[in-house]
Amino acid sequence: MIEAPAEILTVWRQFDSFPMETLTKAWYYQHSGVTKQRSVEQMVAHHSQYGITGNCFDLAIWLLSAFDEAGIKAYPVGSNLKTKQAHAAILAEDQYGRRFLCDLGDQWIQPIMIDFTSEAFDGNKQSGFFPGAEVQVRPSEKGFEIVYFRPNGKRSSQVYMTQPIEREYLLEAAEYSQHHIHPEPLVEVRLQDKGETVHWEFDNWQSFLSTNAGLYPDSPVETLEDWIERIHEKTHYDKEFLLEALSYYKQLKSNE
Template sequence: MKATEEILRVWNRFDDFPMETLTKAWLHAKGDRFKPRSVALMREHRKQYGTSGNCFDLALWLIDELRSEGIICYPVGKKLGTEHAHGAVIAMDREGKRYLCDLGDQWIQPVLVDSGAQNYTESALQGFFPGARIAVSSDGVQAKIRYIRPNGKESQAAFDLEPVGEAEFREAAAYSQSVLSRPLVERRMRICDSGRIVHWEYDRGRSRISSDRGLFAESEPHGEETWSGRISRRSGIDETVVREALSVCEAEGWV
């Protein structure tokens, strides 16, 4: 169910990239509310400020990187044009097998979604999503993903596997850029002593870590630490950018 080395080499370039909505709020403060960023500008911002972007930013960036290596890929999405939209990418290997690549949800690695492929299985698998096993059920047109948590709880998501028109996808990305949302930062992180990968999340004044051992809430900042400082330390985003973004979100009632 794992992607080819060719696809993984590109995917691994994003290992340290958080998924975050803070850049959007920061850009709103600068008057760029309705202007989605080019991939070139995303790269520039990351170099200067350590930012990355939301699911649409990451999908467009990943597509650019994949195509630069000659890998066929295309965008997919759900609920496009709404506040609940989500964007991801399908990458194809040299044999035409398709792999779901979802940086927006901070997957550890892509997963095979072609049910006719030799190695395809619908069994629960570890090592694809931090803090949960996943099980794929695909009919070739739509893939359903079950997320199975250590406590036995499950959730599910579905992805249409047919390509979204790139003009439509960019329009959805522009709409997402224009709508302020809650301050959200997610990052998969490797634990040094064990090599395990966990999922860290900040969401409106709370942070927590999901792992294969369960869900753990972090304490609130104390002493000289602030939320902007902790988020910056966990995500790698410049603290000034974080602070400005949180101020915008607070003014809009999102904090």
């Protein structure tokens, strides 16, 4: 599979150290007014102050703005918008009109080409695009499907619609998402380990590492302070921010 050209990768790599997480959603929900979706200017300021990034909508909006600044044609795509299962990503085009999926929300290592008619397209399984898995791009009825092949033989898939989303509608879907907070906190981050990009995940008070060799659960911890230390170690997020966000999720869980 052909790699994205340098101009797309240059923008993408500005976000290499950016986790995807729902902690910022919970934190900002408490500090904001009626509008819950942050502007790019707010995201930049919060990242500078606390080290934080955001969920898939935050990252898609931020990445789209970066492509705009670089003069690269790009547009948002998504699935299940304005539902609790919504997901948003970006398609960027090179000078030949070839489209590349740029999905920070799922923490891809690098963009992947999704044009099936291109001579450069390879429909075989590919490594080096997604941490801890090989991927295969397949056509679907209204777009394309990504199939993930894990080291343990497990498969999963996700379908993307290639129809561009109007930017105004993306913001509406983002606003909907920021108003709906799942009671289980989530953090995903790409890390470098022994020459490999791996995927660390904190999901509903458990954490684990996905590598090309398999899935490795972390040792369990019980206290909020221990979780703050562990997440800070992986993300470098501000500890006071982590305390506030995780305490909010603890309160949500106790109200269930």
